[in-house]
Amino acid sequence: VNQPPAVRQDAIRRHNLALVLRQIHVDGALTRAELTQRSGLSRSTIGTLVAELSDRDLLSESVPTGGSGVGRPSHVVGPRPDSPYVVAVDIDVTRVVIAAVGIGGLVQSRHVSAAPTGPVTPEGVAGQIADALPSLQAAIDDDARPVGLGVSVPGVVERFTGRVPFAPNLGWHDVPLQQLIQAAVPHLPVSVGNDADLAVLSEHVWGSARGFEDVVYLLGRIGVGAGILTDGRPLRGAGGLAGEVGHTVLDPAGPPCHCGSRGCVETFVGDAALLRLTHGEGSVQDILRAADQGEPAAMAAVEVLAEALGRTAANIVNLLNPQLIVFGGSLRTVLTRAQAHVEAALDGPALSGAREMVELRPCLLGEDGPLLGAAQLAFGPLLTDPLGALDALSHEMAGP
Amino acid sequence: VNQPPAVRQDAIRRHNLALVLRQIHVDGALTRAELTQRSGLSRSTIGTLVAELSDRDLLSESVPTGGSGVGRPSHVVGPRPDSPYVVAVDIDVTRVVIAAVGIGGLVQSRHVSAAPTGPVTPEGVAGQIADALPSLQAAIDDDARPVGLGVSVPGVVERFTGRVPFAPNLGWHDVPLQQLIQAAVPHLPVSVGNDADLAVLSEHVWGSARGFEDVVYLLGRIGVGAGILTDGRPLRGAGGLAGEVGHTVLDPAGPPCHCGSRGCVETFVGDAALLRLTHGEGSVQDILRAADQGEPAAMAAVEVLAEALGRTAANIVNLLNPQLIVFGGSLRTVLTRAQAHVEAALDGPALSGAREMVELRPCLLGEDGPLLGAAQLAFGPLLTDPLGALDALSHEMAGP
Secondary structure, X not given: OOOOHHHHHHHHHHHHHHHHHHHHHHHOOEEHXXXXXXXXXXXXXXXXXXXXXXXXXXXXXXXXXXXXXXXXXXXXXXXXXXXXXXXXXXXXXXXXXXXXXXXXXXXXXXXXXXXXXXXXXXXXXXXXHHHHXXXXXXXXXXXXXXXXXXXXXXXXXXXXXXXXXXXXXXXXXXXXXXXXXXXXXXXXXXXXXXXXXXXXXXXXXXXXXXXXXXXXXXXXXXXXXXXXXXOOEEOOOOOOOOOOHHHOXXXXXXXEOOOOOEOEHHHHHOHHHHHHHOOOOOOHHHHHHHHHOOXXXXXXXXXXXXXXXXXXXXXXXHHHOOOXXXXXXXXXXXXXXXXXXXXXXXXXXXXXXXXXXXXXXXXXXXXXXXXXXXHHHHHHHHHHOHHHHHHHHHXXXXXX | OOOOHHHHHHHXXXXXXXXXXXXXXHHOOEEHHHHXXXXXXXXXXXXXXXXXXXXXXXXXXXXXOOOOOOOOOOOEEXXXXXXXXXXXXEEOOOEEEEEEEEOOOOEEEEEEEEOOOOOOOHHHHHHHHHHHHHHHHHOOOOOOOEEEEEEEEOOEOOOOOOOEEEEOOOOEEEEOHHHHHHHHOOOOOEEEEEHHHHHHHHXXXXXXXXXXXXXEEEEEOOOEEEEEEEOXXXXXXXXXXXXXXXXXXXXXOOOEOOOOOEOEHHHHHOHHHHHHHOOOOOOHHHHHHHHHOOOHHHHHHHHHHHHHHHHHHHHHHHHHOOOEEEEEEHHHHHHHHHHHHHHHHHHOOOOHHHHHHOEEEEOOOHHHHHHHHHHHHHHHHHHHOHHHHHXXXXXXXXXX
């Protein structure tokens, strides 16, 4: 507040650099005129900021060729192939995806490892990540450098430590995941998030939830979790453990749940429910594919899930009054194939005011939602203070 | 950002005036030394700010007499009787409370109107408020002036309009409450909030939730509502309709609810449940009083409620991961008389990480929680910019 003018000007410049970079990250390539209009900054300020971001290899400018427009064409500002990228990791029960993701959310290269014969272990994942980095780098521009690593995990993640106290479907208990991966990749800042928490972030930036500020993302993988935004901010809870909608109780007389309780949401809309309803014929993927093709037995099972999903959504609508519920993972198919069943089950118990206000949408980013959310997490420092983040990183890599 | 220094200094001064006033409002009378320490400002700055707030009748300074301390006694800064006050209104089904509340949350005078023979109507409440203002003013310092009016209502309140689409226990539908009251009290800015949303605010400032940032306040009156803070901010939802925990479903096979659904939380832990369990012998107040005295039949009923309340809390813990759940209204007695039952029912379905993190507490402000929250709502502008709010108000009262 009592800073001298030069310090203040530098803070403003850094703030504006971040503003321009975020705009490109969120909207993709834009003309200078569009950037000027969306940022509210002057044309000459935009020119200076874009030049500085280009100097640091964060953006490129080009003059479009061709076209029949009249007047001077506006320069197009966009990401460039040698820009810094992040490594995004999506850990799931059946496979681990490790990807290089550029500014703008483009997946530049991708390494998918099917789970080994045994279960996915934290140490195994840390090793896979370290092993995958050179091949990711080899597939993209030589001059591009990673600036961070974000990890999505289908389990509970402690807010400040990146510990995973509980990831039931991986069989993990009390795993210091961030620490393990950080040790395997010492040159990159590592951050860890829950898969649904990350999926809502990426859908908010690039997907179905763009422009919505009060959003619940329901992600069905084996378990069912929720990523929640209220007023545009992530709702994480006191310890980062919020969103375990899969273990709220839908019916106390329901099936026993692996968590020790009974009738949890997960027992009605998770993979186990789908397999139970189809008498174990085929994998979850097979059943969802059959439902997508309208196969009657699969459709019947999906409709039963849809009814429970609508009742789950009703509890969320009454408690949180979201504008939008996004359905991802297996729940995407449940919504797209049986939306009428979901809506009908929602209509009864939801209070009318909140009911009229909520929209149901399938996720747009599909299976990549958690992966792109992990990328968004890793991009955090660069998008908050581009030059500061680059300087901190080069300092880190030089010393000690 | 490009303001000239004088403008900037004025903004800093206004910010600091608000800081000092809020400190007194929240903590009560403090010595100058304590104010200096808590605000981080210099002793001389505090002196100037306190002098300015005293000039505007917002605070008083006094030198304590007596005592045997050595050294120069520090001036004590506190609210004064002729400071601006707010009018707080708590509408409930059986009575309407209208009070003058001073800086620091002190109820200076209070007018309680038992509900008339018929039901509480919006127009009736607006008239009662207008009628009560002179007698409130007569009971306090002649020079004290009201600066705002806040209203608590046991129903759904739209976020920006102060409309009440639905207040089932009052029998209200789609009532433009803020507009009606504003018309009856044209000289005061009127704001309206839901009772549980307001109760969590006042408990956060002066009660059980001081120092907690992730809080759910469960308020049992006739219905059951929740006021939610996440990261210290109110969670209101897209339209201000969040917190209707009373209409989340605890058991789909449960009793029919007046909302049209079945097995809502309200049917298990609300007043109707208590009356059902005691076969309608005595009023809710009688039963709660008997339970407070350990009377067996009343205790048995309270313990049944406690079990359902624990299961309700479990769903909240898994979805929101709060640090603290506060129990108010009738639920205060349920917690204090049968906490072991609440905790036992919570233990089963709550996930262990989130379970270990949550504390259960009775409300501290009792029946006045919503009233004091309404006061807090009305004090908002004064606590954000004291001089700006006073100037706006004197302008308002002078013209047009």
